[in-house]
Amino acid sequence: MKNVIKKWIPLFLLGALLLASCASVPNVDWNLKISGAVSNPLEVSYKELAKMEQLDLSDIFMDKSIGEDEITAWSGVPLADLLAQAGAEEGFVSITALAADGYAIEITSAEAEGAIVAMQQSGEWIAEVDPDSGPIRLVCPQTPANRWVFQLQEIQINK
Amino acid sequence: MIKNRLFFLFIIGSLVITGCGGGWAYAVDSTFQDDFNIKAKMLGEYAELEDADSSCDKGIPLEIALYQNGIRVIESAEIVAKDGQTFALDDQDFIQPVCANEDGTLTFGDEIITPVTVRIQEKEESRGEHKIQDVTATVSAVLGLDMDNLAGVPLTDQIFEHVVLIFLDGFGYHTYQKSLGLGLIPNISSDAQILSAVTVYPPRTSTSSAALMTGLMPNDSGVFKSGIRSTEAPTMFDRAAEKGLSSIAIEGEALAFNMRNTQAILSGDRDQNGSTDDNTFRNAMEALENGVPHLTWIHFHGIDDRGHTYGPNTDEVLEKVAEVDGYVGQIIEILPSDTLIIIFADHGMHSIQEEDELGNHGNLIHADMVIPIIIKTK
Numbered sequence: 001m002k003n004v005i006k007k008w009i010p011l012f013l014l015g016a017l018l019l020a021s022c023a024s025v026p027n028v029d030w031n032l033k034i035s036g037a038v039s040n041p042l043e044v045s046y047k048e049l050a051k052m053e054q055l056d057l058s059d060i061f062m063d064k065s066i067g068e069d070e071i072t073a074w075s076g077v078p079l080a081d082l083l084a085q086a087g088a089e090e091g092f093v094s095i096t097a098l099a100a101d102g103y104a105i106e107i108t109s110a111e112a113e114g115a116i117v118a119m120q121q122s123g124e125w126i127a128e129v130d131p132d133s134g135p136i137r138l139v140c141p142q143t144p145a146n147r148w149v150f151q152l153q154e155i156q157i158n159k
Numbered sequence: 160m161i162k163n164r165l166f167f168l169f170i171i172g173s174l175v176i177t178g179c180g181g182g183w184a185y186a187v188d189s190t191f192q193d194d195f196n197i198k199a200k201m202l203g204e205y206a207e208l209e210d211a212d213s214s215c216d217k218g219i220p221l222e223i224a225l226y227q228n229g230i231r232v233i234e235s236a237e238i239v240a241k242d243g244q245t246f247a248l249d250d251q252d253f254i255q256p257v258c259a260n261e262d263g264t265l266t267f268g269d270e271i272i273t274p275v276t277v278r279i280q281e282k283e284e285s286r287g288e289h290k291i292q293d294v295t296a297t298v299s300a301v302l303g304l305d306m307d308n309l310a311g312v313p314l315t316d317q318i319f320e321h322v323v324l325i326f327l328d329g330f331g332y333h334t335y336q337k338s339l340g341l342g343l344i345p346n347i348s349s350d351a352q353i354l355s356a357v358t359v360y361p362p363r364t365s366t367s368s369a370a371l372m373t374g375l376m377p378n379d380s381g382v383f384k385s386g387i388r389s390t391e392a393p394t395m396f397d398r399a400a401e402k403g404l405s406s407i408a409i410e411g412e413a414l415a416f417n418m419r420n421t422q423a424i425l426s427g428d429r430d431q432n433g434s435t436d437d438n439t440f441r442n443a444m445e446a447l448e449n450g451v452p453h454l455t456w457i458h459f460h461g462i463d464d465r466g467h468t469y470g471p472n473t474d475e476v477l478e479k480v481a482e483v484d485g486y487v488g489q490i491i492e493i494l495p496s497d498t499l500i501i502i503f504a505d506h507g508m509h510s511i512q513e514e515d516e517l518g519n520h521g522n523l524i525h526a527d528m529v530i531p532i533i534i535k536t537k
Contacts, residue, residue, distance in 0.1 A: 093429045101389055102417035106427030147413065158429070 025050045026127040028135045032082075032117065036096075036157035039087030046119075046127075046135055052077045055116055063144040074139045076118035083157065094158045097138050100151040106158070107140060107147060115140040117152065126150075183263030189279040192229045197277070201227075202261055210361060210384050210521070215258035221265065222253055222523035225279060226360040227378075232282040232528045238265065240272040250524040254509060282525050288312070289356035291367060294503055294532060295374030295395055298322050301499055302453055304398035309374035314354070314534055319499040323455040325487055326371075328364060328415075329463025329520065331507015334480065335531040337472050343481040346488030347502055352534040358506050361385065362520050362527040364463070367505035368416035372396065382416075385521075389417045395454065396421040405452035409443045411435035411460040415505075421456070436461040436479070440486040447493055457490065459483050463508070470517035471508035471526065494537045502533040 025047065032049065034042040044052075058073040079095075095112055098104045107115075118139040119126060127135035133150040140148055188194040202218055205227060209219045222233065236248040236257075248257065248267060258266040265274050292311030299306040300313035301322055332355050338344045359370040359377050361384060369375075369382030372394035377383035380392045399406045400420040408418050412427040412435050424446060426438035436459050443457045461479045469475040491500060508518045509526040520527040 094427045096425055096427075102419055103388055103414055104423065104425060105413035106425040107412070108427060108429065108431060110431065158427075 026125050026135070028127045030135050030153075032136060032152060033154040034082055034086040034088075034157070035154060037089040037092055037159040038083075038157050039089075040085070042082065042086040044082075049077055049117065049136065050119060052081065054119070057114075057116060057118075057139065057141060060139070060141050062148075073122050074116060074118040074137075075120040075123070076116040076136070076139065079112060079115040079117060079138070079155075082117065082155070086157070088157045089159050092157045092159050096156040096158060097149040097152060098154040098156065099149050100153045103149060103151075105147055105149055107138075107143065111142045111147075112140060113142060115142075185263070185274040185277060187225065187228065187230075187277045187279060189225075189230055190281045190283075192279075192281070195228045197221075197224050197228075197259060199261070199263065202259060208383050211386060213256070215256065215260075215266075217262070217266075218258050218260035220253075220256040221259040221277070222256065222360070224259055226523055230279055230281060230523065231357050231360075232525050233523050234280045234282045234525065236280065237278040238272065238274050239276040239278075241275055242273075244272070246270065246272065250522075250526075251509075253524055254511070254522050256522070282529070287355065287357075289314075289354045289532060291356055291358045291370050291503070291505070291530065291532075292374045292376075293354075293356060294324065294371055294501055297499075297501060297534075298324070298395050298454065299374065299398070302399065302402070302404060304395060304402060304404075306374055306393070306395065306398050308379070310370075310376050310379075311374055314352070314501075314532070315499065317499075317536075319497055319536070321451050321453055321455070321495065321498040323451075323490070323494060323498055323500045324371075324457065325490070325500065325502040326456065326458040327462055327483060327502060327504050328458065328460045329466045329506065329508050330480070330504035330531065331471070331520075331526060332504075332529040332531050333507060333526060334462070334466075334472055334476065335504075338477060338480045338484075341477065343477055344484045346484045346491065347533060350535060351502075354532045354534075356503075356530055356532045357528055358504075358530050360523050360528070362506035362522070364415045364505050371503075371505070372416065372418075388414075394418075394420070399454050404454060406454035406456070407446055407452050408456040408458070409439055409446060410458050411439055415458060415460075421454075434461050434464070434479075436483060436486065440489070443486075443490055444493065447490065451495055451498070459486070466508040466518040467516050468518070470510050473517075491535070491537060496537055498537040500535040500537065502531075502535070504530040506530065 028046040030046040055078045056075045062070040062072045094108045096106045118137045136152045137150040184196045184198040205223050238246045290311045296309045296311035297314045301319050369380045369390050373380045373392040380390045397420045406421040408421045408423045426442045428435050465476045465479045506520045507527045508520050511519045
């Protein structure tokens with residue numbers, strides 16, 4: 001009996017660890033659409049985004065129009081990966097990022113280079129630490145921070 | 160014995176009042192406004208109106224309290240201190256800004272003083288009858304929209320089938336006057352009724368856009384500082400949609416303010432020439448050639464962009480003004496008869512000396528607060 005318990009303990013611990021890591025993703029009901037000049041329009045949930053490969057951006061200068069500029073760290077899904085998955089037309093000229101509150105901004109493809117759909121800021125989920133700005137935010141290191149659309153809901157590709 | 164107790168209570172009461180920072184007040188008299196007092200408790204009430212980038216660490220910019228009590232444009236001020244000294248401030252001093260501190264002192268430049276009286280000299284034209292919300296009231300009257308409690312008044316009693324609003328960001332009244340004097344704006348200024356009007360405080364695109372779209376003062380629209388990009392109050396687009404009227408909004412690369420119940424078209428710098436005005440112009444022409452809606456909103460951002468970079472009324476700004484005047488001329492040319500065209504700004508611009516910026520706006524001064532409203536018909 002003792003041997004059986006000993007065998008199960010590592011498996012139990014591994015399972016607990018896996019559960020803990022899953023549980024660390026906030027339970028958020030949110031979808032992101034990728035539309036426009038794409039061959040495979042996408043709609044991915046917050047959980048699906050969290051499962052995709054994440055890119056860490058550190059020492060990112062946040063040029064703010066309101067308040068003090070900051071050096072920040074973000075983590076999220078590379079925009080390029082999402083656009084590739086959606087089959088964005090080659091040579092597209094810009095993207096339009098639309099927020100849930102009705103805000104919208106157009107960003108040229110050059111400005112969008114290196115952008116991520118951020119899920120975490122400084123190692124913490126945006127959804128938990130800054131729900132008004134979350135749960136996901138477009139972070140475009142090439143542009144001032146007033147163009148990093150929060151409450152990001154849709155990205156349209158413009159050709 | 161009783162006297163001793165009362166004296167003790169008096170001392171305790173005084174200590175409590177002093178400890179709470181309460182009890183102080185100073186008088187404000189102004190050219191056109193009834194005198195009023197700025198009191199300790201007001202600063203707490205006005206704290207939420209302060210912009211995040213305000214540099215008043217121990218209070219709020221004095222101009223917030225002045226605006227909330229009816230002052231519209233500061234020309235100059237004279238401050239009488241408790242020790243009898245007087246200080247003369249011009250409108251540029253308010254850019255620093257002048258801070259009204261929680262302990263009842265005022266800070267400006269290197270001075271910290273306890274004021275007794277603040278005398279504000281206002282610009283005469285700011286007390287005129289025209290306000291930025293007159294644009295909204297005109298749209299409402301002309302198109303028969305059900306907009307209530309507007310802060311402005313209609314500028315015409317005629318009815319038109321179409322209204323085209325041409326929004327020149329950062330084109331303050333002094334820039335208008337300079338451009339007119341140099342002959343740079345024949346399309347904007349010809350055959351037009353030209354008015355000077357006062358915008359809302361803080362004079363920034365989001366607050367002014369909310370005032371334009373709702374016709375309300377900032378406290379009523381809920382958009383009283385930078386960073387608020389939505390309003391619960393009904394907008395002219397909401398009211399037009401309720402009436403079954405068509406509308407379109409052609410913006411630059413970003414919405415200056417959230418727009419609902421209209422077709423918003425963004426005009427990013429797709430040709431990457433450093434300006435969105437040519438893109439906005441092309442989108443406007445394309446949209447209008449497909450049919451002119453009842454209500455059209457066209458927002459050119461370039462004058463403001465150049466004003467921030469090069470400073471107000473510089474050659475670079477005036478070059479942009481002339482370019483935009485050309486666009487306005489071509490837009491007006493394709494409009495049908497029975498169209499009212501209103502050209503206006505959201506705010507002006509004052510000079511600053513920063514490393515990467517030579518112009519800014521956001522203060523209760525003439526350069527920022529006074530705008531043109533230009534009315535034309537087709």
